[in-house]
Amino acid sequence: MEYDHRAIEAKWQDRWESERVFNVTEDPDKPKFYNVSMYPYPSGELHVGHVRNYTYIDLITRYKKMQGYNVLPPMGWDSFGLPAENAAIETGVHPRVNVEKQIGRMKEQFRKLGAGFDWDRELASHDPRYYRWDQWLFLELYDRGLAYKKEAPVNWCPKDNTVLANEQVVDGACERCGTPVEKRNLSQWFWKITDYADRLLDDLDDLQEWPERVVRMQRNWIGKSEGARFSIQVAGSESSFDVFTTRPDTIFGMTFCVLAPEHPLVESLISGSETEAAARTYIEEAGRFSEIERMAEGAKTGVFTGRHAVNPANKAELPIYIADYVLMGYGTGAIMAVPGQDQRDWEFATKYGLDIVRTVEPPAEWEGEAFLGEGLTINSGFLDGLRQAEAKASITEWLESEEIGEGTVQYRLRDWLISRQRYWGCPIPMIDCEECGLVPVPREDLPVVLPEVEDWQPEGRSPLAAVESFVNTTCPECEGPARRETDTMDTFVDSSWYFFRYADPKNDEVIFDPEKARYWMPVDQYVGGVEHAILHLLYARFITKFLHDIGLSPVEEPFARLFTQGMMVKDGAKISKSKGNVVAPDVYYEDFGADAVRLFELFVGPPTDDAVWNDAGVPGTKRFLDKVWKLGTTEFAYSDRERGSSDRDILSEAHRVLKRVTEDIDRFHFNTTVSALMSLINLLQDYVAGSPDRETFNEVFRLILLMLSPMAPHVAHELWEMRGYGGLLATSPWPEWDETLVVQSTVTMVVQVNGKVRDRIVVSADISAQEAERVAMESQKIQGWVDGHQIRKVIARPPNIVNFVVG
């Protein structure tokens, strides 16, 4: 029996809104639950992949609310950034106009989904009232030396015409558009996330309720290596260079040194040497190639500088090479090369005919090249005969006593490059004065408002640079003429702290009231895509620690529990606007209703896994809801007999399902909560086909509506009201299961002979082992299998199984 989902859904969406069911304030008398989904880019196209995410979040909001929590479910918009700007370049419509229109459309789609958000706290990152605090944050970091401008070789995407953070370069290509990135020497703003490397790493241990995978990815990204850093003298010269190694124990095996082509010492080394011309050619070529091309070469290349270095351990003079397999961006940009224990150095040494000395004894049968395993140290003077750990300790101590080096820790993590040469972002609040140098914009002058422009085309510099009225300003210190910084900030800056602003979204005095943050933070549940496992989540953790250090955040970690959901896939690709395979939910809302869409999104598979959109799925869950509707609105021929075992059985099943649904919601197994409810509905259909008891049916159905409420809230609310259960379903308490009803009085016991199932017998749940064995043995079927055999052993695990081992 079909119900009128259009009328019902509109009715309840109005009710939730007008009764302000999901608007909350701080309430010290209630436990809080801060429930956040990663705020979306307002593409204007909410698709079924998004809907999956928001169905989960809404389910949690409604469930926790019924459990008595003061639940905050906020929503906002990641409205700055390249997609909006690129759309503007294409259409000629200002990104703000477009974004604001799309926000309106998406809000409507959220409404139609029945998602409960506290819209009073809505925020958008392109709003000056929001990005003003990005700028404030920048200044706080700047004041503490954590924001700095530096010329460095940076990743440049020639298609997007902007620099990229390390985290935005995937396999040497732009994460957004796939264009190979180039290296450019540019003066850029960095945030010093490396100062927090150890804390970001150590605190991962506290994130017990994060997916292990994400924790591992972050650990990997931060990339801590322990080793030693020491100085190497250039022979016949005053100059020296530092190297970092994780294997100081192999120092006696160093047979050459390698500097990165960009290393600052290179120029003075090659100047006037016999290989100067060849070296200059090599350096120039290395600079021309992108990282992808450099790596694709395969074979290592390099060139001799003509100069030698002195191995501090044995005073041997060793050739210094330049090679692009050494990267300027990691460690010191220079290495001691130990071909005996490093495969890369081995390859380089064999190619250029350099010496190879083994300092770790490989196993007798060793036929490989560089040996990286454990063994006794050899050819290493005072280190001979030590194992690696001892040798490392010993040589590090020696380096320190000689004052040429020290044990140190090296991170793979680099500072966060936040400048972008694009229009649609938050202006960096700095001024460049000829007299005073870089001067921060005074806080009382914030926000530095993004000016209106008509040409958004980036041409290697920010479009803001062409806006004279913006660029030309006066120095806040000397009041002389000065120029504004024209780059804008990476949009990951916006998203690195927005979850604090939700706690106090309208504050014009401070970024947020620490007291409100104290009430709401940390986020109890954060839900989003795994694609943010590194980028956003690492930056958000960094900024949270910073806000903690300046006394604003009550916590050092922003997200207590993280859930990363799988993608929605169609035609073998993630559903996205750029792939052109978007499935909009609207037609399904119209034909089957939001409840059916929500239920399918939950039912489609494990929330952590990717799921394939299936057009037949929503009609399937609608069929289920129609069955629920029919059961809830039909007047059955109730019996006036005494209550009996059939009544107890269905009630008992309802409580088992309640237990299962509760536990499965808690562990994010939403797909099985739906199947459990489907089973219960099937059993209830059988029950009413017999001679149902009115009270029993009423109670079972009441439980079903309570369980259905977070999943298919509209139809559940309507039936709740129609059947007069009282109050508003959304604020009714989540039921608790009755343990005495949950336990089964009888169980189907399996009887095996030699591990094979030979019979099934219904027995009392509290049957003893002896009794179980006796009952099993009495079975005719079992008799047939054990007759004529000797019973060697009986394993009885009442009430589930009895296994006869016969020989």
Next chain:
RNA sequence: GCCGGAGUGACGGAAUUGGUAGACGUGCAGCACUCAAAAUGCUGUGUCCUAUGGGCGUGUGGGUUCGAGUCCCACCUCCGGCACCA
């Protein structure tokens, strides 16, 4: 190369601690209702055989165990992360 995850019917998937493999849904087939269809309801649906019974069966091969989708070893395939990171 290093680290991690996954492989179950035609399909999506279930199986909480080692104890009934395939719940629930989709699809398909048959039946009922109907003039007919749709919708709905009912029944069946891993596979093979000499079929009221039995053999086999959770990527492959081995192992532990009374008993393995689940634990151990080796391998294959796919997915994700890192990757000339010293």
